[in-house]
Amino acid sequence: MPARALGPTSAAAPDPRDVILRESDEASDPRAGTAPAQLDGATSNGERTEDAGAQNGGFDSQGSPARFLPDPRDRCNTREFDSMLITNAVVHWHCISEPPSFTTLLFTTLDRTPMTDSAASASDQSTDQSSDQSAQSSTPPRSDLTGWSRAPFTAAGLTHDCFEKGSGPGVVLIPEIPGITPEVLALADHLIANGFTVVVPSPFGTPGRLGTPGYIAKVITRLCVSAEFRAFAVGAERPITGYLRAVAADLAARTPGPGVGVIGMCFTGGFALATAVDDVVLAPVVSQPSVPFPVGRARQLDPGVSPAALDRIAERTKNDNLCVLGLRFSEDVTSPRARFDTLRARLGDAFEVIELDSSPGNPAGFTTGAHSLLTNEVREVPGHPTIAARDRVVEFLKERISVAA
Secondary structure, three states: OOOEOOOOOOOOOOOHHHOOOOOEOOEOOHHHOOOOOOOOOEOOOOOEOOOHHHHOOOEOOOOOEOOOOOOHHHHHHOOOOOHHHHHHHHHHHHOOOOOOOHHHHHHHHHOOOOOOHHHHHHHHHOOOOOOOHHHHOOOOOOOOOOOOEEEEEEEOOEEEEEEEEEOOOEEEEEOOOOOOOHHHHHHHHHHHHOOOEEEEEEOOOOOOOOOOHHHHHHHHHHHHHOOOOOOOOOOOOOHHHHHHHHHHHHHHHOOOOOOEEEEEEHHHHHHHHHHHHOOOEEEEEEEOOOOOOOOOHHHHHOOOOOHHHHHHHHHHHHHOOOOEEEEEEOOOOOOOHHHHHHHHHHHHHHEEEEEEOOOOOOOOOOOOOOOOOOOOOOOOOOOOHHHHHHHHHHHHHHHHHOOOO
16 A cells, blocks of 8 residues: 655654763763763753764764663663653653753653643633634644543453444544543544544543643653553563453444454554454554654664564455554654654555654644644644544545445
8 A cells, every 4th residue: 555645754864852862971870879861962050062963963973873861661660760761761852952841841742732730721611612714723623521431441451441432333542641632532523423433441641631741741650660551662562452452352343344443642553553463453543653662773663562463463464454554743753753664664555654744844834843643733724734634544444444344
């Protein structure tokens, strides 16, 4: 299946933000009780200095990436992961020319506009959005939990609430960080309006809650230390994927059509791909997959599933006509192009890619930090690239899991 590019894309080039954060000689191990590592080019008093690695796109004179922080899995395995390491990981992905605050970096990573809890409350109280185009072009669509049924679902030793709504072929929509937000619910309602039964598991976060800085940071902290998700592990089989496979199988057994679709986004993008080891999953959608967190080249290349799972998925593309739809922004370093290159090398034309142009000066006005392609970046404006991408997702699902498929 040919790749699709909605809007011009830029040539792949080393991104200075990929590798600017290095170990300092005085702080080679954050567990040793020494001072935290600094941003390259920053002195202890915050003054900027020149840095050859940063000027060379974060690569040394031999063209190798700058040294990375100590392996975050060491902390993750011992459940001692602390806020300093989280900050370092986020800085490592999104360092810019001047040292930014953690909150700014956090929301660059998650592509959410920082807002205070009071601002979020005010936003919740004003859900009656204006229908004029200027309002539509400045905010993503949002929805709430009205009409959704809620019930616990237990499988693979895990229990989480699942929300269900709609009728027709089944789609499992796995939320992104920080959970089932109003933007995720808007995507779910859009799928329902197009004739699908949608189940949204809630493995983290508070359903229906709008993202705020403190809330998102709290969720990230939990996810980074949870053995259920193994956020930094390379070549890993993650326990949560067994649970999601069971959710998909249950939905397939009670909805029309030959199978189900599974959509994962950001933190959960690779989880959707992992469910495709099962025959009932016919339409996996992998949007801006960010796990394992791309700290280091090995994690950037990692497809987000275990080698055995990728072998099985590749086999299905050859024997069962399985296709996978992947989406990302061209400059999204949290969902690196290298990860898509790995998937394309294994899945070939069965991996359809939609890449939206987020390079500087792009026609749609996306920032280089654009990330949440199907939720936060969506604008209900005719001709907007995210609308075309979302339409293709719906079309892909209908092609693969409609009753006539």
